[in-house]
Amino acid sequence: MGNTIKGQFPVSKFKNIETPFYYYDAELLRNTLTTIKEESGKYGYKVHYAIKANANHDVLALISSYGLGADCVSGNEVKAAIEAGFKPSDIVFAGVGKTDKEINFALDNDIFCFNVESVPELEVINDLATIKGKTAKVALRINPNIDAHTHQKITTGLNENKFGFSMNDIKFAADFIAKASNLELIGVHFHIGSQITDFSAYEDLCVRINELQDEFESQGITLKNINIGGGLGINYEHPNHFPMADFEGYFRLFSKNLKLREGQTLHCEPGRSVVAQCGSLITKVTYVKQGTNKKFVIVDAGMTDLIRPALYDAYHRIENITSDEQEETYDVVGPICESSDVFQKEVSLNETKRGDLLALRSAGAYGEIMASRYNLRDLPVGYLSDKI
Ligand SMILES: *Cc1c(COP(=O)(O)O)cnc(C)c1O
Numbered sequence: 001m002g003n004t005i006k007g008q009f010p011v012s013k014f015k016n017i018e019t020p021f022y023y024y025d026a027e028l029l030r031n032t033l034t035t036i037k038e039e040s041g042k043y044g045y046k047v048h049y050a051i052k053a054n055a056n057h058d059v060l061a062l063i064s065s066y067g068l069g070a071d072c073v074s075g076n077e078v079k080a081a082i083e084a085g086f087k088p089s090d091i092v093f094a095g096v097g098k099t100d101k102e103i104n105f106a107l108d109n110d111i112f113c114f115n116v117e118s119v120p121e122l123e124v125i126n127d128l129a130t131i132k133g134k135t136a137k138v139a140l141r142i143n144p145n146i147d148a149h150t151h152q153k154i155t156t157g158l159n160e161n162k163f164g165f166s167m168n169d170i171k172f173a174a175d176f177i178a179k180a181s182n183l184e185l186i187g188v189h190f191h192i193g194s195q196i197t198d199f200s201a202y203e204d205l206c207v208r209i210n211e212l213q214d215e216f217e218s219q220g221i222t223l224k225n226i227n228i229g230g231g232l233g234i235n236y237e238h239p240n241h242f243p244m245a246d247f248e249g250y251f252r253l254f255s256k257n258l259k260l261r262e263g264q265t266l267h268c269e270p271g272r273s274v275v276a277q278c279g280s281l282i283t284k285v286t287y288v289k290q291g292t293n294k295k296f297v298i299v300d301a302g303m304t305d306l307i308r309p310a311l312y313d314a315y316h317r318i319e320n321i322t323s324d325e326q327e328e329t330y331d332v333v334g335p336i337c338e339s340s341d342v343f344q345k346e347v348s349l350n351e352t353k354r355g356d357l358l359a360l361r362s363a364g365a366y367g368e369i370m371a372s373r374y375n376l377r378d379l380p381v382g383y384l385s386d387k388i
Pocket of ligand 1: 050052053071073094191193194195229230231232269270271272273365
């Protein structure tokens with residue numbers, strides 16, 4: 001694999017910034033958000049950005065300025081969303097283990113909807129809402145039993161799974177809500193996995209939702225909102241050729257396959273596809289080490305700064321952004337005392353020496369936000385390109 005086409009980076013500005021750091025291309029993020037608004041707007045769909053992909057304050061503020069809603073999976077995410085300018089009335093809150101504190105915080109802020117994952121959770125939300133004299137709007141997170149053909153650690157839509165209600169339990173949950181004093185059922189919610197590039201999984205989801213809608217209707221229940229979750233994949237191999245996910249095809253697929261009823265709104269919760277491609281982890285080469293049969297490039301970023309390769313065997317394209325020399329083959333590794341701290345083996349890089357800067361591409365999603373201080377390392381800082 002050649003590295004001839006590289007991303008565009010303001011390398012001279014990077015010289016004064018302590019490495020490793022996250023760099024977010026604001027122009028690409030803006031273009032992505034414009035495309036999302038245009039393509040979803042064609043059909044009147046409502047987009048809630050999944051905060052868990054990247055909660056960098058400047059990134060969040062930029063996203064909220066485009067009028068997107070937020071999808072949160074913790075009380076602190078709800079708080080961060082509100083602080084970054086997302087309207088509480090556009091916030092949805094999912095998660096299998098919402099604590100009383102988190103639920104109370106969301107109730108106090110009158111968020112749009114709780115995406116509920118179990119009957120015990122419904123009971124607690126009803127009790128807490130009753131104490132506050134409020135009605136909590138809830139949607140049932142349903143496990144549609146669809147194989148998203150993605151990595152096993154990020155598939156969520158199969159039947160036996162900690163997330164959501166199985167198809168068999170929906171009726172019981174809907175009856176519970178109907179009888180509960182302070183709950184209002186406003187919709188159904190699905191999230192079948194992440195990094196989904198095989199669109200047939202979404203077609204399967206549409207079929208399942210259509211069937212389910214018929215069933216709800218036969219029981220006299222009309223749902224105002226259908227939420228299809230997130231999961232749209234991006235191209236990790238070729239970020240320069242495919243800087244954006246296929247939003248046009250994604251929204252069109254739902255408009256063609258999903259039978260929305262009169263007055264119903266479709267919601268979605270993209271995370272990765274909003275922020276992944278605009279972000280790179282910039283790291284400096286500490287040493288180039290000649291092994292017995294290979295050369296190691298040892299960089300100052302590690303699995304603590306970008307855990308996806310170690311956790312999911314994920315591929316991130318690596319570019320040497322300060323060298324135009326002939327390409328050579330290296331293993332690119334971090335400094336952490338774990339043998340899984342390898343970013344990539346046998347990667348072609350322009351000849352690399354100590355002090356060069358490498359960019360680990362497509363790192364805007366599940367990068368900075370998953371960083372840890374293992375080995376007592378400093379957390380990497382994230383910079384929006386506008387601000388450096
Ligand atoms: C993680 C998550 C998302 C976002 O998933 P992406 O694959 O990043 O688009 C959306 N909704 C829920 C409920 C999630 O847990």
